[in-house]
Amino acid sequence: MLLTLTMTGPDAPVLGHLLHKHPDRVQTFTLPVGAATVFYPESSAERVTAALLLEVDPIAMVKRRFKSRDGIALADYVTDRPYAASSMLAVALGRVFNTALNGRSDSFPQLAAAALPLEIRVPAVPALPPRGIGSGAEWVRRLFEPLGWTVETHRRDLGPGGDWGPAPYVDLALTGRLRLADALSHLYVLLPVLDNAKHYWVGSDEVTKLVRRGEGWLASHPERELIVRRYLASRRDYVEDATARLEALEGTVTAPDPELEDEAPTPLKLQRPQAVLDAVREVGARRVVDMGCGEGFYLRALLAEPSVTELIGVDVSPRVLERAERRLGLDRLADRQREKLSLWQSSATYRDDRLAGFDAILLIEVIEHLDADRVVALEASVFGAARPAHVVLTTPNRDHNVVFGLPDGQWRHPDHRFEWTRAEFAAWAESVAGRYGYRVELRGVGTADAEAGPPTQLALFSRVDPEVQR
Incomplete structure (x- = not known):
């Protein structure tokens, strides 16, 4: 040959x-x-x-x-x-x-x-x-x-x-x-x-x-x-x-x-979990829920984080959770790591009392997969019923799609139901924070374009109840 x-x-x-x-x-x-x-x-x-x-x-x-x-x-x-x-x-x-x-x-x-x-x-x-x-x-x-x-x-x-x-x-x-x-x-x-x-x-x-x-x-x-x-x-x-x-x-x-470029940039798929992990560390979250965990891409990074002592992966599909178990190699993990992780079938749009009281709930590239009329249900179940101390949420920045050469109205993934511009995301985040007693900080993830902004938007919500440290 x-x-x-x-x-x-x-x-x-x-x-x-x-x-x-x-x-x-x-x-x-x-x-x-x-x-x-x-x-x-x-x-x-x-x-x-x-x-x-x-x-x-x-x-x-x-x-x-x-x-x-x-x-x-x-x-x-x-x-x-x-x-x-x-x-x-x-x-x-x-x-x-x-x-x-x-x-x-x-x-x-x-x-x-x-x-x-x-x-x-x-x-x-x-x-x-x-x-x-x-x-x-x-x-x-x-x-x-x-x-x-x-x-x-x-x-x-x-x-x-x-x-x-x-x-x-x-x-x-x-x-x-x-x-x-x-x-x-x-x-x-x-x-x-x-x-x-x-x-x-x-x-x-x-x-x-x-x-x-x-x-x-x-x-x-x-x-x-x-x-x-x-x-x-x-x-x-x-x-x-x-x-x-x-x-x-x-x-x-x-x-x-x-x-x-002087050096090849870090791919967005690696920058996003790092940004999420930085937010988890910043707020000192020890008990963390990855809502819509899918195949466990973010669970793997969180499993390796010593400060996280309890980790729950949640997905609506039992089959997806089975794949996550295989991908993460749960049967091969050390006992301490295996005891740290649980996989639960549940939904971000329905109340689940098991999810109440955690330090942080992660909604990473999840919300854009919901029909617009189901976003209100997510708000009620996560911010209202589960009411964690912190919520870390990421979603695509629609403004940035032009950098990818996508025509207006075409989303980055065929399963996306919508994608928010920076202004739309900021308005939604401020509204949710105000209605449920949180403050919110907006951040960008990935290399920002001068006009279109970063490819991914991140919102860090922190509950403002007296028992939560400001």
Whole structure:
């Protein structure tokens, strides 16, 4: 299997530093599937090409796979594994270019964070399209073009004179201006998707790999469902887990052009839990409820916070709570952490006396999923009946949607029933605080635009009863 990656322009000679592979050396790495060799067939002031050659032994692979069988059929040996780009090539990318895949470069951090002129060539890519997609070439384009690549494919016929019909492979060429880490991540995820046949056991750790390597692009990809299903070998429980995690990340901020920044900014999905955790620490909350906890994205951060001694995750869906239990690995937690967390089925819009008297209730990206006429019910159940000492609430800033290129009236997530502007949110928060005996402080989360403000709005409500410290 062969893959070449070319960088053009005046910074091209830096490619070796970004990949952490010296252009003057031929380096070979031993992998479970064979030997991977990195070399540079082209190197000039304006154009540098790195090649990754993966040599596998299909006979040895078959013997390892079927070592307990008495006999092995000839069909087990006849395979395209040594030649067609597959999940094995993705494994080689992850092992050989791991530092570049993670976006790190101590020598040239600004270039590692910048969009670079890149060309990628993979001469033999399996391209059997899913049902409903006309051709392999169309399938490849639908995977790569939404990510910013210009895609060229060539396909040849098999057999003497081409009379066996078209080959189920394409010669793939990608051209674009992207971060090197993003380019490698696209290949890491999409090569196994195109191959649709992983050579290793698909376990739960593959979900984490997929979500991690799909960070920043997979959640919003138009073919996300097919990508997730193929990558995880159609394992239903893993597909559901990955889908839930990606949906939790959907609507996060795309980083500004790295060429204009000294350092790549922290993604919004990481800034939001940090802002919530800062608020919890600030008010000294020890007993905390995460209302609408979903798959447990925020519960994980709160579990690791020593100041939180009791943590309740609440969701209306029992199935979602089961997924949260799996995601958090409750059966593997230390006893002290496990005793700290409880998962309850309940609703933010109905009174539940179990929720009364907590130090803080979190409503993180919840309220915008309610129909407008149910917001009043949430106010009554949370601020009126449960009446915690503090409420931390976040919601999207509709003013900021223009920064994402969303037309007016289009929300960040298809399940959102509304999104408030800063003025609308401030008016609602002040009204609720006044009616239920709270004071409120409004904050922004994420990189603020000069005109549109921050992407996320946060309201910190504090009860003004005498027993609550001002």
